[in-house]
Amino acid sequence: MARNCIVVNLDRCTGCFGCEVACKMENGVALGERWSKVFTVGPVGEYPDMTRYALPTMCQQCENAPCVSVCPTGASYRDANGVVLVDKEKCIGCKYCMMACPYGVRSWNVAEKCAEKCTLCGHLTSQDKLPACVKSCAAGARFYGDLDDPNSDVSKELAKYSEGDIHTLQDVGNAPATRYIMTSMIGQWQDRIAPADHPHTAAYPVAE
Amino acid sequence: MEIQWSLVLFTALSGAGAWLVACAGLDAFKGLAKKAVVPAVIAGIVLIVVGGIASATHLSHVDRIMAVLAHPAPGIFLEALLLGIDVVVAAAFLVLYKRNASEGVLKGLGIAAVVMAAVFSYACGSSYMMSSQLAWNTIALPLGYLGTALAAGTALWYLLCAVFKEEAAALSFAATEVLIGAVAALVTSLAYGFMAGVTGGDSAVLFWVGVVVCGGVVPLACGVFGMKKTDGALPLAVVAVAGAFIGSVAFRMLMWIASIALMSLFGVGI
Numbered sequence: 001m002a003r004n005c006i007v008v009n010l011d012r013c014t015g016c017f018g019c020e021v022a023c024k025m026e027n028g029v030a031l032g033e034r035w036s037k038v039f040t041v042g043p044v045g046e047y048p049d050m051t052r053y054a055l056p057t058m059c060q061q062c063e064n065a066p067c068v069s070v071c072p073t074g075a076s077y078r079d080a081n082g083v084v085l086v087d088k089e090k091c092i093g094c095k096y097c098m099m100a101c102p103y104g105v106r107s108w109n110v111a112e113k114c115a116e117k118c119t120l121c122g123h124l125t126s127q128d129k130l131p132a133c134v135k136s137c138a139a140g141a142r143f144y145g146d147l148d149d150p151n152s153d154v155s156k157e158l159a160k161y162s163e164g165d166i167h168t169l170q171d172v173g174n175a176p177a178t179r180y181i182m183t184s185m186i187g188q189w190q191d192r193i194a195p196a197d198h199p200h201t202a203a204y205p206v207a208e
Numbered sequence: 209m210e211i212q213w214s215l216v217l218f219t220a221l222s223g224a225g226a227w228l229v230a231c232a233g234l235d236a237f238k239g240l241a242k243k244a245v246v247p248a249v250i251a252g253i254v255l256i257v258v259g260g261i262a263s264a265t266h267l268s269h270v271d272r273i274m275a276v277l278a279h280p281a282p283g284i285f286l287e288a289l290l291l292g293i294d295v296v297v298a299a300a301f302l303v304l305y306k307r308n309a310s311e312g313v314l315k316g317l318g319i320a321a322v323v324m325a326a327v328f329s330y331a332c333g334s335s336y337m338m339s340s341q342l343a344w345n346t347i348a349l350p351l352g353y354l355g356t357a358l359a360a361g362t363a364l365w366y367l368l369c370a371v372f373k374e375e376a377a378a379l380s381f382a383a384t385e386v387l388i389g390a391v392a393a394l395v396t397s398l399a400y401g402f403m404a405g406v407t408g409g410d411s412a413v414l415f416w417v418g419v420v421v422c423g424g425v426v427p428l429a430c431g432v433f434g435m436k437k438t439d440g441a442l443p444l445a446v447v448a449v450a451g452a453f454i455g456s457v458a459f460r461m462l463m464w465i466a467s468i469a470l471m472s473l474f475g476v477g478i
Contacts, residue, residue, distance in 0.1 A: 034474055057473045066340060072284035073275035090275050093268025094284060095478050099209075102340040104472035113268035172339040172470060192471070 001082040003147040004120060005061040005177035006134065007154040011186055012141035015040060015054025019133035019142060023058070026121060026132035033107045035059070035118040036133060041190050051187025056142070058133070059084060059105050059118040060169055060176035067097035067106065076115070083122060088114045102172050120144070147177060157181065209467040209478050214266035216460040218259045219353060220360065222291060223329040224456065225255025227361020228368075229298040230325035231385055233318030236311070240378035244368040249302045251368065252361075253295055260291050283335025290328040297321050329357035342468040348400035349463065355389075355396030356419075356456040359427050362389035363452040366434065367445035376438040383434025383441070386427050386448050393452070394424030397459055406466040414462050423455010 015038060023029065023036040035058060042052035065084045067076045075090035076097045086097075091114035098106045098115055106117045121131035125144065129135070134142040145152030150159075158166060158179060167180045167189045182189050229252035235241045241248075264270050276285050301317040333353030336344045366382040374382070397419045401407045407415055430448035434441055 037474055039473065066338060070282050070335075070338070072279060072282045073272065074279040075275075090272060091269060092272045092275070094266070096282070096284065096335075098476060098478055099336075100338045100340050102470045104340075104469055104474050104476060106476065107474060108476055170470065174339065 001078075002149070003061070003063070003177050004081055004083050004125075004145065005147060005154065005179070006058065006120070006131070007143040007145075007157055007179045007181065008056050009141045009143070009157060010053050010055070010180055010182040012139045013054045013056065014139045014141075016138060018136050018138055019056050022132040022136035023118070026124075027119070029107070030109070030111065033109065035107055035116070037105075042187070044190060045188070051190065053182065053186050055180070056133075057103065057105055057169075058178075059120075060103060060174075060178040061120070062102075063175035063177060064173060066100035066102065066174055070096040070100040072096065079122075081122075083120050084117075085119055085122070086114070086116050088112060088116060091115055102174050103169055103176075147179075154179070209464050209469075211461050211464040212266055212478075214262050214264075216457060216464070218263035219329070219332040219357070220259070220453065220456045220460055221262065222256045222259030223325075223332060223353065223357025224360035224364055224453070225252040225259060226294050226321075226325035226328050227358050227389070228252035228255065228364045229294070229301070229361075230318075230322040231362055231365035231382070233301055233314075233321030234385075235378075236305075236314035236318035238378075238381060240381050241369055241372075241374050242378075243372035244365070244374055244378075245305060246302065247372065248365055248368045249298050249305070251364070253298045253302075256291060256295055256298070260288070263287075283331070286331050287328075287335060290324065290331055294321075294324045294328050297324050325357075325361065326354060329354045332357075336463065340470050342470060343404040343406060343466045344463065346400065346403045348396065348403045351396040352400040352459055355392035355394075356423055356452070356459045359386075359389035359393035359423060359452040360449070360456045362386045363427050363430075363445065363448040366430075366441070367449045370441040370445040379438040379441045380435055383431050383438075383444075385431075386434060386445075386452075387431030389452070390424055390426075390428035390431055390448075393455060394420065394428060397424060397455070400459075404466060406462055411462055411466050414458055414465065418458025419455050419462060422451045423458060426451030427455075 017038050020036050020038050029035055037057050039055040041055050043050045045051050073090045075087045078084050093113050106115050109116050131144050134144045143153040143157045145154040161181050165183045168176045170191050228248050232245045232248040297320045330350045333350030362385040366386045369378050369382040401415050427448040430444045434444050
C-alpha cells in the first residue's frame with residue numbers, strides 16, 4: 001500500500017503561512033477551524049547556538065493511525081491509496097479520534113458537527129494535480145508523494161539528505177509518515193518544548 | 209479538556225448499576241437478603257440503561273449510531289456490547305429469581321453478573337487509554353473506573369438492604385461488601401493519582417477531598433461501622449452511597465480535568 005504524505009523541507013520554509021491560507025481557500029475551511037497550521041518553534045538555546053524555525057503541521061498520515069483504530073463507526077478510515085480520511089456521513093461526533101490523535105491535528109466542523117482533517121487534497125491528487133499547500137508553497141519547501149516510490153517527489157527530496165537531517169513529529173507508536181527535513185544550517189530539531197520553560201516562545205503546545 | 213458530563217454520568221451510573229446487580233447476584237451464594245434482591249436488580253438495570261442513554265447525549269449524530277455495529281473493534285462498541293450483555297444477565301437473573309429457579313442456576317448467573325460488572329466497569333476506563341493522552345495512558349485508569357464503580361454499587365446494595373430492613377446478617381455482609389468496594393476505590397484511585405501525577409496542583413482538592421476522602425475513606429468508615437453494628441444501618445448506608453457516588457463522579461471529572469495531550473497543535477478543545 002502506498003504511503004502518500006507531505007514532506008516539508010524546513011531548510012527552505014520561510015514561515016510565510018501561505019500553505020495554511022491555501023488549505024483554507026481550497027477546502028473551504030471555516031473561520032476558526034483549520035486543517036493546517038504553521039508553528040514558530042523557538043527561539044531555544046543559548047546565544048549564539050540558538051534555534052528558531054517554522055513548522056508547518058497537518059495530519060501526519062500515521063501508519064498506525066490511532067484515529068482510525070478508535071473510530072466506532074469506521075468514519076475514520078484508510079482509503080485504497082493508504083490515505084487516512086474521514087467519511088463525514090458516518091461520523092457520529094464522539095470526538096474519540098480527536099482525543100486519540102497524538103498531535104491534535106484534527107478539526108471539529110461546527111456547522112456539520114463532525115470531525116474532519118487534511119485530506120491531502122485527494123480531489124486534486126486524483127487528477128494528477130498537487131495538493132493546494134504544495135502547489136502554493138512559494139519557497140518550494142513542500143512535496144507530495146509516495147514514500148515507497150523512489151521516483152516520487154518526496155522520495156527524491158529525501159534522498160538528498162542524510163538520515164540525521166530527516167525528522168518526524170514525536171512518535172508514540174503511531175509511526176507518522178510525514179517527514180521534515182532540517183539540517184544544522186537551521187538549528188537543532190526540537191521534539192517538544194515545554195511552554196512553561198519558554199514563556200516567550202510560540203512552541204509546541206503540550207497541554208490544553 | 210472540558211469535562212464530558214455525558215460520559216462521566218454514563219460510566220458512574222452504569223458502573224454502579226452493574227455492581228448493584230453483581231451484589232444481588234452474589235447473594236445467591238449466601239441467601240441472606242430476602243427483600244432487596246428484586247428491587248436491586250431492577251434498580252441496577254435502570255441505572256445501566258440510564259447511563260447508556262446518558263452516553264448517547266454527547267454524540268452530535270445519534271441517528272448514525274447503528275454504524276457502530278459494522279465496526280466492532282473500538283472501545284465504544286465494546287462498552288455498548290458489554291452493557292447489553294450485562295442487562296441481559298440481570299434480566300435473566302431477575303426472571304429466574306422470581307420463578308424460584310434452582311440454586312445452581314442462580315449461582316451461575318450471580319457469577320456471570322460479578323464477572324460482567326468487573327469487565328464492563330474496567331472496559332469503560334480502558335477505552336481512554338491512548339498514547340496521545342499522557343495522564344490517561346496507564347492501567348491505573350481503568351482499574352480506578354472499576355474500583356470506584358464497585359464502591360458505588362456495593363454502597364447502593366447496602367442502602368437497599370437497609371431500606372428493605374433486611375436481617376442483621378444480610379446488613380452486616382452488605383457492609384462488608386461496602387468495605388471491600390471502598391478499599392478497591394481507595395487503592396485504585398490512589399494508584400491512578402500518583403501514576404498520572406494528579407495529586408497536586410489544581411487537581412489536588414478534587415483528588416484528595418472528592419476522590420480519596422468522599423469516595424474511599426467515607427464508605428470505608430461506613431463499612432467498618434456497619435459490619436459491627438447493624439442498628440441504624442440506613443443513615444450509614446445513605447452516607448456511604450453519597451460518598452461513593454461523589455468519589456466516583458469526582459474520579460471521572462478528574463480524568464478530564466487532568467488530561468495532558470502529547471501535543472495539541474491546533475488547540476481544538478474537546
